[in-house]
Amino acid sequence: MKNTGWKILTVVLLGYTVMGGMLFEVPRLNIVNETIRALYFHVPMWFGMVVLFLISMINAIQYLRNPSMERDIRSVEYATTGLVFGVLGIITGMIWANYTWGSPWHGDPKQNGAAIALLVYLAYFILRGSVENEETKARLSAVYNIFAFAAMVPLIFIIPRLTSSMHPGSGGNPGFNMYDLDSKMRMVFYPAVIGWILLGIWIASNRIKIRELEEKILSVEHENK
Amino acid sequence: MILILLKKEITLELRRKSVISGLGLYLLSIVFIIYLTFSMGLNQITPLVWSALFWITVLFTSINTIAKSFIGEKKGKDIYLFSIVHPETVIVSKIIYNFLLSSLLALTGVLLFVLFIKNPLADFSLFIATIPLTAFGFSASLTMLSGIAAKANNSNILMAVLSFPIIISLLLLSIRITKNCIDGLERSASFDELVTLIAINALVSAVSFLLFPYIWRS
Numbered sequence: 001m002k003n004t005g006w007k008i009l010t011v012v013l014l015g016y017t018v019m020g021g022m023l024f025e026v027p028r029l030n031i032v033n034e035t036i037r038a039l040y041f042h043v044p045m046w047f048g049m050v051v052l053f054l055i056s057m058i059n060a061i062q063y064l065r066n067p068s069m070e071r072d073i074r075s076v077e078y079a080t081t082g083l084v085f086g087v088l089g090i091i092t093g094m095i096w097a098n099y100t101w102g103s104p105w106h107g108d109p110k111q112n113g114a115a116i117a118l119l120v121y122l123a124y125f126i127l128r129g130s131v132e133n134e135e136t137k138a139r140l141s142a143v144y145n146i147f148a149f150a151a152m153v154p155l156i157f158i159i160p161r162l163t164s165s166m167h168p169g170s171g172g173n174p175g176f177n178m179y180d181l182d183s184k185m186r187m188v189f190y191p192a193v194i195g196w197i198l199l200g201i202w203i204a205s206n207r208i209k210i211r212e213l214e215e216k217i218l219s220v221e222h223e224n225k
Numbered sequence: 226m227i228l229i230l231l232k233k234e235i236t237l238e239l240r241r242k243s244v245i246s247g248l249g250l251y252l253l254s255i256v257f258i259i260y261l262t263f264s265m266g267l268n269q270i271t272p273l274v275w276s277a278l279f280w281i282t283v284l285f286t287s288i289n290t291i292a293k294s295f296i297g298e299k300k301g302k303d304i305y306l307f308s309i310v311h312p313e314t315v316i317v318s319k320i321i322y323n324f325l326l327s328s329l330l331a332l333t334g335v336l337l338f339v340l341f342i343k344n345p346l347a348d349f350s351l352f353i354a355t356i357p358l359t360a361f362g363f364s365a366s367l368t369m370l371s372g373i374a375a376k377a378n379n380s381n382i383l384m385a386v387l388s389f390p391i392i393i394s395l396l397l398l399s400i401r402i403t404k405n406c407i408d409g410l411e412r413s414a415s416f417d418e419l420v421t422l423i424a425i426n427a428l429v430s431a432v433s434f435l436l437f438p439y440i441w442r443s
Contacts, residue, residue, distance in 0.1 A: 116394075123389075127373070136376060154428070
């Protein structure tokens with residue numbers, strides 16, 4: 001097996017994240033208390049989602065420049081995995097919010113923005129479902145993919161910054177800036193981010209392999225008929 | 226060339242008046258239904274509800290207006306246009322045309338809202354200035370999405386599904402500016418939102434312009 005190094009790295013990093021995230025000491029902050037450990041699991045989900053969607057968009061651009069089925073499959077599978085990360089991010093956020101804000105859905109601008117971003121990508125899959133011609137499907141969905149990513153950027157990165165939010169890290173709530181002082185949390189957080197992103201890429205690449213094999217089987221069956 | 230296409234769109238629109246008068250009636254009906262359902266304007270509508278209702282009305286009217294720019298066009302016309310002009314010319318002329326039409330409808334909407342419901346706006350001119358800005362963003366993104374949806378099955382449903390999430394960031398910003406206008410805040414308070422709105426408009430129109438040739442090709 002070639003290129004197994006990064007897979008081993010993923011396993012090591014995530015193992016470290018789970019153990020370190022659960023066992024290491026964390027700073028005591030009001031209200032947040034032990035739930036601060038969600039930082040190692042919830043925040044990396046969003047990093048992972050954005051990276052996966054970015055890879056998906058890059059593949060979509062490459063598809064438009066130089067159409068090939070392979071690029072289309074990559075684009076879709078990275079988007080699927082990104083969507084799963086996004087859903088997990090929302091769920092982990094809701095669990096966390098239930099203990100600190102008192103209810104799972106609080107109408108916070110960041111929550112709403114994330115939910116809308118997921119809607120955009122769900123629409124992407126509906127678009128793929130409603131076009132029959134394979135080539136048209138690939139081209140239209142590549143165009144929408146790029147468009148969706150462009151629309152998602154203001155939604156996730158700009159608009160939440162314009163409004164006050166209860167989310168940690170904005171509006172004077174305890175957040176990232178405070179952790180910056182605490183090097184212990186950083187020691188787990190950065191490996192966690194890298195680990196989760198690598199895991200996402202790993203899952204996506206496995207799905208791509210499965211899809212490519214399926215395509216191959218289909219074409220072989222087609223020839224034998 | 227853009228001007229010729231723009232002129233063609235406008236002439237066509239004026240020739241079959243039923244479409245534009247249909248849209249006008251659509252707008253009037255929505256405003257009237259809002260008026261009737263909120264107990265005949267007995268001050269039931271708070272300023273915030275006013276701005277939400279206004280923008281929802283504008284959103285639905287624009288989606289209906291712009292959706293028809295590619296959906297429901299005859300197949301042969303596509304091929305004819307494809308053979309004589311660049312796709313960029315087509316998208317630019319359609320965006321400008323839709324921009325004009327949707328700002329016209331939105332301004333009519335303001336008139337009807339003020340007439341039937343009330344006028345809670347303290348800063349009227351800033352509010353009027355936001356309308357073309359938002360209308361431009363709507364037309365740039367919706368024209369493009371209409372092009373995508375026209376190529377797929379059940380395009381009308383797809384149009385709505387594809388456009389809502391993308392439009393929302395524009396809509397949120399305009400609602401926020403409207404709120405500032407209603408509260409009569411100083412203009413500088415809305416400055417951030419205005420800049421972001423313009424930036425999103427630029428982003429969306431650049432992306433539409435670049436990507437349109439790819440969906441036009443088939």
